[in-house]
Amino acid sequence: MTNLERTEVRIPTILRPYTKGEKVVGASGTTVSEIISSLESDFPGLADRLLEKGELRRFINIYINDEDVRFMGSLEAPVKNGDSITILPAVAGGQM
């Protein structure tokens, strides 16, 4: 399957310094991993905020449409034409 269209990716506030303040950017790829590589080539440094040792960071959530990619193959989750991707840092913490 090819994905020639650009996929819309929503960038959270804390990562917008990498995208020159842009809230929505385009990326190409047929998997989450390829989308992240595409983002990295346009916005160097962004991938490191999403990945750790080649895996999705524990406190970064990525959604394809309404689904958390952790439940659909994580970085290998397939991205189709017309899908929309949202990146959100987890809201988390605690007294430990």
Next chain:
Amino acid sequence: MVLQVLKAHVEAIFAQASREYPDEACGVILGPAGLDRGEVLTPMVNSAHSPTFYEFESKELLALYRSVDDHDQEIVVIYHSHTETSAYPSRTDIAYASEPGAHYVLVSNRAEIAPKTEFRSFRIVDGVVTEENVEILDSF
């Protein structure tokens, strides 16, 4: 800096913290974009169901951000309870703080200070914690 917060919201947050004790309770207060005034209290599910950790449930988190965008709102306050320690950001809280524009509210309902409680507000930006005053109002 000062956080202005409604008395009814403060009471509701402590009621939620009591209900969910000994787990940490969490949620947000939303307001119109740009006003820094929290008008809508929105408790969230702590998907960690833990006395030492909280995390907004993943799907609820997405729905929250979508709703905030659709209604031209902002997240004014992100709150959670500490059930054994003081209402001050832990190292974990600081490490995961990712909304530089939000007021991070910590409440403590630990037994050793009962019936007193603590309600404190902080900015957490790039790992730096700055406490701010809290004004509790009957209405805006």
